Amino acid sequence: MGFFSQNEDVPKLPPNKSKRKECWESRDQFFECLTKNKIDNSLDPKEQQNVESNCGKLRKEFEGKCVASWVKHFQDKRFNDLTRARYIEKLEAEGAQQLPFKLDNRK
Amino acid sequence: MLSRLSTKRAISVASIATHGPRVSPAVRYFHASTIKLNESKSDAGKKRPLSRVAIGSATSNKKYAPSNSIEFASWKAVCMLIVVGGGFTYWFSKEKERLRLQKEVESKRGYGKPLIGGPFNLVDHNNQPFTQENLKNDQKKFSIVYFGFTHCPDICPDELDKLGEMLEELGKSNIELQPVFITCDPARDSPEIIKQYLEDFHPSIIGLTGTYENVKACCKQYRVYFSTPPDVKPGQDYLVDHSIFFYLMDSEGNFVDVIGREATAADGVEKIKKHIDAFIPQAEREARKESWLGFLYK
Numbered sequence: 001m002g003f004f005s006q007n008e009d010v011p012k013l014p015p016n017k018s019k020r021k022e023c024w025e026s027r028d029q030f031f032e033c034l035t036k037n038k039i040d041n042s043l044d045p046k047e048q049q050n051v052e053s054n055c056g057k058l059r060k061e062f063e064g065k066c067v068a069s070w071v072k073h074f075q076d077k078r079f080n081d082l083t084r085a086r087y088i089e090k091l092e093a094e095g096a097q098q099l100p101f102k103l104d105n106r107k
Numbered sequence: 108m109l110s111r112l113s114t115k116r117a118i119s120v121a122s123i124a125t126h127g128p129r130v131s132p133a134v135r136y137f138h139a140s141t142i143k144l145n146e147s148k149s150d151a152g153k154k155r156p157l158s159r160v161a162i163g164s165a166t167s168n169k170k171y172a173p174s175n176s177i178e179f180a181s182w183k184a185v186c187m188l189i190v191v192g193g194g195f196t197y198w199f200s201k202e203k204e205r206l207r208l209q210k211e212v213e214s215k216r217g218y219g220k221p222l223i224g225g226p227f228n229l230v231d232h233n234n235q236p237f238t239q240e241n242l243k244n245d246q247k248k249f250s251i252v253y254f255g256f257t258h259c260p261d262i263c264p265d266e267l268d269k270l271g272e273m274l275e276e277l278g279k280s281n282i283e284l285q286p287v288f289i290t291c292d293p294a295r296d297s298p299e300i301i302k303q304y305l306e307d308f309h310p311s312i313i314g315l316t317g318t319y320e321n322v323k324a325c326c327k328q329y330r331v332y333f334s335t336p337p338d339v340k341p342g343q344d345y346l347v348d349h350s351i352f353f354y355l356m357d358s359e360g361n362f363v364d365v366i367g368r369e370a371t372a373a374d375g376v377e378k379i380k381k382h383i384d385a386f387i388p389q390a391e392r393e394a395r396k397e398s399w400l401g402f403l404y405k
Contacts, residue, residue, distance in 0.1 A: 013300060013303070014257035014258045014295075014296075014300065014304055015258075016303070016304070016307060017264075017307040020264055024261070067258065067260075067344050068344050069258070069260070069344040069345055069346045070260040070346075073260050073346055074260065074261075077261075
């Protein structure tokens, strides 16, 4: 991977514990705002206007405190988790029963 | 002991009956004879046949239930039975669990090449070489292996915090574990970066990295899947997808068990403790099978 090792002049340090905490906190605040405004997928281009007007400030803070890849990851994850939770809810409403064992432990 | 008990009861019932007014002459007769015998000689009392014993006399009850002898059906005996019986039940069930675990580990061990784990060639966070041999030791010190990367957004830090908790908890029981963190992102994770990263979690964690090929080979040995996004540009920020498991390895470098994400720190500690307790070194295991008691372990 000589391709990557050329990148030694700017060693990118991973976020440390306090940085991570800051990032997670700003994320939680932003997501809280999204939930309040009933926005599911904050990455959806159709929702951009809505996000900007309601939670624009929090989003800016979130983006400022987290690495770009995390910003995307967390928003993706939120949408996936929501979809998943709703689907489970729907199945349970239809009378589906949980398997006695776990198939997948991802949250 | 039952028969003795029943005679005692019978006698006491009889003694109550003899106290009634109707049989009083008989009582008087026996009383008289005892006094006579007692007067003649003390050892004469021992030779007396049972039928001659004065029913209802002051000595009769004491004779069959001397207060200083062992009482078999007393509350003390019941307590003892519960305690001893409970103790044995606990011990046997524990031993059974141990044997079950040993068999389970044995079945996972397979034949020839191990299914999970195997030789690897990496460097630790102090730039020292670290291979599979470093997992082996004679102190029955297990290793716990975790794959991750330092830019990991949420899961790895959570899992490493959990690892730190487990290590603390095991330390309280004087169990030492060799925690190993292997990066899936060798392009960005240099030994220095890993060293700094791991300081946040637990001082004993050893961070491993290496060339892309060596890391890839190591992940393959552990059946770890990871994917770096294609065409990443230098300095670009990206995430690495990877599987998340703790691999528990015994002091011979063999795979024992996994601890998944759903397990809490307490679950993990319990699992590790059980496995360490059930662990038998290979030499001992083979000696056991060879011995005449070997059939017990099959």
